Amino acid sequence: MKKSSLQIARAAYEPKLPAALKGNVVLKNGADTQSVADQNDIKNLFPNTYGMPMVTFEASAEKVNMPAVNVGVILSGGQAPGGHNVISGLFDGLKKINPNSKLYGFLGGPSGLVDHKYVELTAEIVDEYRNTGGFDIIGSGRTKLEEVEQFDKGLEICKKLNINAIVIIGGDDSNTNACVLAEYYLAKKAGVQVIGCPKTIDGDLKNEMIETSFGFDTATKVYSEVIGNIERDANSAKKYWHFIKLMGRSASHVTLECALQTQPNITIVGEEVEAKNQSLDDIVTYIAQAVANRAAKGLNFGIVLVPEGLIEFIPAIKKLIAELNDMLAANQAEFDTIADDKKIDYVVSKLSAENAAIFKSLPTGVSRQLALERDPHGNVQVSLIETEQLLADMVAKKLAEWKKDGKFVGKFATQHHFFGYEGRCAAPSNFDADYCYSLGYNASMLIGSGKTGYMSSIRNTTKPADQWLAGGIPITAMMNMEKRNGKMKPVIQKALVKLDGGPFKYFASKRDEWAIETAFVYPGPIQYFGPTEVCDQPTKTLKLEKGE
Ligand code: FBP
Numbered sequence: 001m002k003k004s005s006l007q008i009a010r011a012a013y014e015p016k017l018p019a020a021l022k023g024n025v026v027l028k029n030g031a032d033t034q035s036v037a038d039q040n041d042i043k044n045l046f047p048n049t050y051g052m053p054m055v056t057f058e059a060s061a062e063k064v065n066m067p068a069v070n071v072g073v074i075l076s077g078g079q080a081p082g083g084h085n086v087i088s089g090l091f092d093g094l095k096k097i098n099p100n101s102k103l104y105g106f107l108g109g110p111s112g113l114v115d116h117k118y119v120e121l122t123a124e125i126v127d128e129y130r131n132t133g134g135f136d137i138i139g140s141g142r143t144k145l146e147e148v149e150q151f152d153k154g155l156e157i158c159k160k161l162n163i164n165a166i167v168i169i170g171g172d173d174s175n176t177n178a179c180v181l182a183e184y185y186l187a188k189k190a191g192v193q194v195i196g197c198p199k200t201i202d203g204d205l206k207n208e209m210i211e212t213s214f215g216f217d218t219a220t221k222v223y224s225e226v227i228g229n230i231e232r233d234a235n236s237a238k239k240y241w242h243f244i245k246l247m248g249r250s251a252s253h254v255t256l257e258c259a260l261q262t263q264p265n266i267t268i269v270g271e272e273v274e275a276k277n278q279s280l281d282d283i284v285t286y287i288a289q290a291v292a293n294r295a296a297k298g299l300n301f302g303i304v305l306v307p308e309g310l311i312e313f314i315p316a317i318k319k320l321i322a323e324l325n326d327m328l329a330a331n332q333a334e335f336d337t338i339a340d341d342k343k344i345d346y347v348v349s350k351l352s353a354e355n356a357a358i359f360k361s362l363p364t365g366v367s368r369q370l371a372l373e374r375d376p377h378g379n380v381q382v383s384l385i386e387t388e389q390l391l392a393d394m395v396a397k398k399l400a401e402w403k404k405d406g407k408f409v410g411k412f413a414t415q416h417h418f419f420g421y422e423g424r425c426a427a428p429s430n431f432d433a434d435y436c437y438s439l440g441y442n443a444s445m446l447i448g449s450g451k452t453g454y455m456s457s458i459r460n461t462t463k464p465a466d467q468w469l470a471g472g473i474p475i476t477a478m479m480n481m482e483k484r485n486g487k488m489k490p491v492i493q494k495a496l497v498k499l500d501g502g503p504f505k506y507f508a509s510k511r512d513e514w515a516i517e518t519a520f521v522y523p524g525p526i527q528y529f530g531p532t533e534v535c536d537q538p539t540k541t542l543k544l545e546k547g548e
């Protein structure tokens with residue numbers, strides 16, 4: 001395959017590891033854990049993996065001879081930059097444990113385990129993918145692993161290949177499933193450990209022990225580069241308002257981080273919309289007012305950032321979605337028999353009067369999305385809803401009314417963009433290249449230490465990689481009970497933007513100034529080679545969360 005010059009130079013990059021993982025390691029047990037909420041329910045559902053201690057690795061002078069281990073790895077869910085480095089770190093760690101260890105990759109996501117589709121990942125294959133973006137080494141998928149039959153099918157192939165452990169690289173849903181699988185195999189004394197790795201560009205899988213999910217750093221840097229370029233275009237042509245939607249279906253971390261990097265005029269943070277109980281009209285009025293204020297100064301251009309999940313944050317729409325979820329779960333069999341063009345009427349007939357009215361008031365495209373098109377986890381596919389276009393149209397309508405009353409004196413021409421796929425497979429930044437390699441290498445150490453039901457954890461990540469801390473957190477410690485498809489389920493608690501957290505507070509202190517001024521910042525493209533202050537910076541979110 002032909003390679004670009006950057007790809008060739010990048011292949012030679014040696015990811016940095018925490019000092020503790022560089023030589024021989026020893027595992028230290030920390031405090032026992034409990035789940036973040038609903039302790040009794042989680043304990044009952046996970047009797048074998050509940051309450052386990054936090055663990056950390058420390059450097060050791062003693063070399064312990066360990067037997068070879070065979071491991072299967074799965075990439076689950078949306079692509080995120082650095083997945084290949086998790087696999088190369090895992091591969092190198094397993095070979096360090098014992099050169100006869102083997103790594104198998106299950107193909108196309110979790111379904112590869114169930115359908116016994118796999119490849120042995122040799123040094124030759126792994127070397128081709130070091131420091132590259134994408135998940136194409138083995139592919140990814142969104143199949144849910146939650147049925148006992150799937151677990152048993154998985155066990156068959158593990159027995160056949162003599163696999164001692166499975167590593168699931170995924171987001172909150174996939175790691176929840178990893179934990180259920182770990183519990184099942186432990187209860188069955190199947191001899192297969194399960195370890196998770198925190199992946200998602202959305203940045204919503206994090207807590208005290210998991211400082212960030214991998215891919216967030218690179219993806220937000222790619223989006224910020226392009227937002228900066230658009231800002232510069234807007235400031236040059238001075239004729240368009242650009243409405244930019246950013247990926248992040250359940251949390252606004254991506255949008256907030258890009259705002260911190262580029263200082264656009266307007267940024268909508270879904271979590272704030274929810275906390276303030278705002279309606280769609282409140283958001284439209286807020287944007288229109290900012291447009292009118294700039295127009296009064298002769299500035300008929302600007303940038304608006306919107307999170308992909310905005311629709312779901314608007315409380316009235318959130319209530320509607322919750323009722324839709326319950327209603328669809330209860331009537332799925334009947335719903336499936338309804339002809340496509342009658343489905344919307346069917347939904348309206350089953351909703352409460354209040355929600356039916358809101359549902360009918362939405363543009364058809366949005367109502368169809370909410371009711372009909374779900375992903376395999378039952379989530380609304382918010383990336384398909386054109387919120388940026390919807391908002392721009394509604395703002396234009398409001399400004400036209402204001403113009404009649406003399407409340408708006410200016411021009412309003414718009415452009416729309418959606419940034420998501422542009423960043424999900426970018427070549428990992430140095431941060432993600434190092435972080436992912438460390439997560440994978442660390443996962444192999446957790447396996448070597450006999451752990452199961454743990455997530456690989458690398459902390460202290462705003463410091464140079466040498467000072468990073470390596471260890472593991474029991475997945476049950478991150479769980480609570482939530483309603484999914486009409487039933488209460490144990491799931492990893494999603495990390496939303498905290499309105500009292502450092503990143504949001506900084507943004508809130510600046511946004512009025514950014515709204516009226518042209519305070520754009522142009523971050524430029526990710527740099528892989530050069531001064532450390534240019535190449536090795538973590539996200540502003542991470543720094544502000546740590547008070548730096
Ligand atoms: P994960 O949560 O699986 O990491 O995926 C995140 C994401 O990139 C979201 O931001 C986006 O809504 C979604 O994937 C889109 O997924 P798909 O391309 O499968 O529709």
